[in-house]
Amino acid sequence: MAIRLPSHLHRARSGILHFRIAIPPDLRIHFKTREIYRSLRTANVREAATTAQALSHALKQLFSQIRTGTMSEQKKTPPGPLGGLDLGLIMEFHFDTVTPTKKTVRFQTEPHDTPEMVSAALAAINGTAGAGTKERKKSTPLFSELIEDYKRDRLAAGKWTSKTQDENLAVYKLCLTIIGDLPIGDIGDDQALTYVETLKKLPANMNKMPAYRGKTISEVIALNPAPMATRTINKSLERISSLFKFATLKPKYDLRYNPFSGRSLNESDGQQREPFTNDELARLFGAAEHTQRQYTTAYSYWLPLMGLLTGARLNELCQLHLSDFEVVGGIDCINIKDAGEGQRLKNKNARRLVPIHDKLIEVGLIRYVNRLRAQGHERLFPTLKLTDEGYGKMPSRWFGKFRERCGILEKHTKVFHSFRHTFISTLLDNDVEETAIAPIVGHDGKLITGQVYWNVKDAVKRKPTVERFQPHPDVWNLVPKFEDVEITGE
Template sequence: MADKGRLSGLELNVLRSSILTSDAPEIFNHTANDEKPPVDRLIALYGLPVSQGSDTYKTMETEFRSSYKAYCQHVLDYDKSMEEYDLSSPAEPSRPPSSSEGMDTPLSELVRRFVEERIRGGNWTKKSEKEYRAIFSLLLAILGADIACSSITSKSAQKVKSTLQQVPKNINSNPKTRGLKFEDAITVVGVERMHVKTINKHLNACHGLFKWAEKNGYVSKNVFTGLTIKLKKSGDGERTAFSKDQIGKILSAILKDETSAIKKEYQRWGPLIAIYSGARLNEIAQLQLGDVRQVDGLWCFDINEKADGVRLKTSSATRLIPIHSELLELGFLEHAERLKKSGKQRLLHELSLSQGTGYGRNLSRWFNGPFLKAVGMSGQGLVFHSFRHTMVTNLLQSGVAEPLVKAIVGHAQEGVTQQVYFGDGYTVAQKKEAIERLSFGLENEGLK
């Protein structure tokens, strides 16, 4: 810039696209042929004693992407600082781009503005932000970062849809596709392709992006409307709720130790917490002992993102869930106190963190596999997530209002009344009264 002045449009778009890809490791590290990922080239350049796969390597790779993103943004900011002004006329207030200006906006810039607004508005959790960035990085790879919004047509959207159906599952980690150029990777035969549900997730994200773009004058219409693939529903494959008899059988198997499948503490307390709280798998798996606390005199699970490595699915997931009296009667608080005295930090301390999936992987694998098989419930569309269906179904059937059910299980509220005027939400006492309507008759079944 010192020699030539401001950057060209192409150079600006490359920098903007680089900012997006720096948040998506699978795109940032994607290389062709024998070329090494950026951090490996950096390590080789300076002869650093850092081995691939080590904690130091992971930290270095993360910081490298972060610093590169900061560098690109700094260059963009410096270029902007070189703008010229006509000081002979009054300065005009900033205005949104005209229709023609908006439609000439590069796709990479559209994505950047959309992502920035969503983050600033607090619409995404860290996990959601990471997922959306990866989705939009793939969109840019298919259509091109520099394509103008005005050039994106229904045919372009169909191209995205058809290309997504060719994308191999785990494209960057599969040995058959790792290291290939994107256009070469999608032609590899003999590999499993992206699942239809994942394809629809990508298409829905693109629909959300272009819906925002249409409202803000960047495009004249949303070309991603109606593109999702309709899935045939199969009764055998659907997730369903447990019946009360099935819950009774699960409780009996756990509390009477009727199966050899239960060998660890998390295999006992994980399902018990799910039965009486309706919380998500990872919400339970990542619970800290400090998250078991009294609020207004009532014992609660405090579902939050305060601890390192803890992530929630949505902003609505942050909530207090009163602990059911039957779970208290089963000695839950005493168990938690023993763990505190032994120096543990997490409730299900035996579970380890899995990159990208959280703490719940082993609990899910054990419950959905060996345990359900041991109690004769495998192959019936029942999984750990069915506990949430069970909670919602039973609360609604017992007369609990739907907004209160949503507050307990962490679903987003709808309507101005709930979203705006009822900002403080339901009290712990109200939730407690509702959740106590759910009873599985431990005393009658001889399970206490």
């Protein structure tokens, strides 16, 4: 059974409460709207009821005064509860000199005297009653308009793929639903906190699950679903923060600061990605594929090895061209870049030179590359198709199932990216300086030209750092050479 809300309160689909009062039919000639409806910026019924009661009382007194014509052209503060809130609200009532029966109502608010929540509600009247005033503050564009402007800017600059666009717009739409389509100037810390608090109660992929389809935010939360991972929340916050950072740079929005900046949650709850243990690596490299020396694809052999011994991200490896394998200063290297067809990187720091680990050379990586070149191929994994998610979509799905088959069931914390964490954390445990690791794994190492350019000295300097990572013998002894394996599915 639905809970009945106090008078003049209405809960939007986002869960936020709104003040709502109808303009009496006999007074609508004085207004440009049939009702006053504005967000109270809270989902708490007790807080909203107090504000709604004060607004209702003041407006009903105003309606009565309009009918009786008792208001003079002198400015008056409204009596009763509204005046007691010290809102600084000024109301003026005029008789038109040409048409004496026509009354004009004007409202003027003083923001420095007005609590934000009530001020926003009264601003609705300011924009709909009478002819307006010079003192009235110009409203900023709506949240929805900012989204459209940002989308247009990103697409024009070529910053978004179709997948990136869909992901970002889904995040923006959810935020719009939670806090409402407010003027940008009215969105501040309260709205940002409401967004974070609500997001922490919602499930991942809410719109894709039949159980939640068609339900309001409040109805979904009432089902007490398993909340989305902290990492997913933080990704959403990054996207919203980028949107509002864009707004702070545009005079059109008159936004003094980014209310969503710095709100990432602490991932100390165990949901961050973790490195693989030696036992888990032994299970991965001791799977049937390795023991039987049979693999359905070449990438199912190479990707775990390359992820472990280079620290590279999955898509960085999947999109490699054979031309990215170079000899620099006598050192075999992988030049990770985004210059080739279909190649994309996370950021500018991701462009880097990675010396190839001796153990990868030992099992046959250079020989495999040379074989592909002789066959006329251009890419390291020629069977992979480019999708909106890059070349890594199918390998990512394969590894998820492979990992579970090996008994590693932690969905969010133990993923392909854990090879990268293993590489980095092992080097750190071996007292390798972060500044030496950063240019190899594509982190910001506070370098200047090294973020974009490299020279022959880099390969010579980075090779010893790469070699400081050594897999445990019990793990490495499970790995066959590439010449000893059979690829059955290509």
